[in-house]
Amino acid sequence: MFENLSERLDRSFKLLKGEGKITEINVAETLKDVRKALLDADVNYKVAKSFTDTVKEKALGQNVLTSVKPSQLMVKIVHDELASLMGGTAIDINLAGSPAIILMSGLQGSGKTTFSGKLANMLKTKRNKKPLLAACDVYRPAAIEQLRVVGEQVGVPVYMELENKNPVEIAMNAIREARAKGNDVVIVDTAGRLAIDEQMMKEIAAIKSAIQPDETLFVVDSMTGQDAVNTAKEFNERLNFDGVVLTKLDGDTRGGAALSIRTVVDKPIKFVGTGEKMDALDTFHPERMADRILGMGDIVSLVERAxxxxxxxxxxxxxxxxxxxxxxxxxxxxxxxxxxxxxxxxxxxxxxxxxxxxxxxxxxxxxxxxxxxxxxxxxxxxxxxxxxxxxxxxxxxxxxxxxxxxxxxxxxxxxxxxxxxxxxxxxxxxxxxxxxxxxxx
Incomplete structure (x- = not known):
């Protein structure tokens, strides 16, 4: 992931020349190239400019140790700022409710239904939870069947009402079912649209108001770059969601959404989808992602998977x-x-x-x-x-x-x-x- 951005940043650091101290002269060309790399990665312009301005301010005048090259010091500064840009630390999902209610939102095709299954699988296998999936997409053809298949794949029950076309009622009934059957998490999969429209926003706002979720997640395809950021902003203004889920991150060679979304909507990225399999879901760790963007690997995540x-x-x-x-x-x-x-x-x-x-x-x-x-x-x-x-x-x-x-x-x-x-x-x-x-x- 982010191969294009990683390669561009690596080239940018090689431009940094001079010994002993990072000065305005020897840092100017490097940061100009870094900013261009971020813009080419579809990072929001204001975010890219603010980022390079902050890096410049922190870098100027810093003494370089004899054992460290100026480019190495710049990598360290950029790494820390990248991590900060993406949120600084990992933020966990809120599972305080009894049952905990998680509401999914996002456009059609963003991967809400698949993510719902992946999240249910993660909570079941890693948190010892008993999740229930609620099928509240009453518009898309075969949406309920898709969730049923996903639930079957991960061994999690799915609540569905084939005749009922009221998603608010279905969600409320699913929560009652969870309480009756002893499920401690309800994941509500809602309908998406091809574009943001008033009817959809009113509907999902009505669902949120009725079920009072502990966690509202906005699911977005990371490969749509700046469009993902703009959509997140509009959804957040209406829903005030708690966190972002970036799907298809394994296919994202640029990284614009991951680097911009936290700053623009001021909400943390909580999960990232990294493949098609039902266990291809990771908690988002900003520092580890900064490591990977700068070619430093991610040995902690590798050990955790092992x-x-x-x-x-x-x-x-x-x-x-x-x-x-x-x-x-x-x-x-x-x-x-x-x-x-x-x-x-x-x-x-x-x-x-x-x-x-x-x-x-x-x-x-x-x-x-x-x-x-x-x-x-x-x-x-x-x-x-x-x-x-x-x-x-x-x-x-x-x-x-x-x-x-x-x-x-x-x-x-x-x-x-x-x-x-x-x-x-x-x-x-x-x-x-x-x-x-x-x-x-």
């Missing part, structure tokens, strides 16, 4: 198998499945500092593991457990069964053997082992 898939008992079992040199293809394929659950491979790689820039022109397909999986699944159960028996004839059979070549099968087996050796060495070299003796005396 921890979500981490099973302590499974890790202990695996460690014992590695120590005994019993790590097999069943374990190998299980590790691949864990990695795939963490999200898009290129996005995961870009969270590692420095890797994002290296991969900017390289396409990493989510099907990168497909041939590996095909080869392993073409093995017999005995072959997966005992890789040593994979002789020439077995490898030929596996190649035919997986639609690959013998060379590809050989390459995978070789990589597997090298991985197993490396894992065993790392396990043997743990503190306290003979190869890596403890420092305790």
């Amino acid at each position: 921890q979500e898939q981490y099973d302590e008992e499974e890790a202990k079992r695996l460690q014992k198998k590695i120590a005994k040199n019993q790590f097999d293809f069943n374990d190998f394929i299980a590790q691949i499945q864990q990695i795939k659950k963490m999200g898009n491979l290129k996005e995961l790689a870009s969270m590692i500092p420095g890797v994002g820039k290296a991969l900017k022109d390289i396409d990493i397909d989510d099907n990168a593991f497909k041939s590996i999986e095909a080869i392993i699944y073409s093995m017999t159960p005995d072959e997966r457990v005992n890789p040593a028996i994979l002789n020439g004839s077995r490898r030929q059979r596996i190649a035919k069964g997986s639609g690959t070549t013998v060379q590809e099968v050989n390459k995978l087996i070789k990589q597997f053997d090298e991985t197993r050796k490396m894992m065993r060495m790392l396990t043997a070299a743990k503190p306290g082992s003979k190869k890596f003796p403890s420092l305790k005396r």
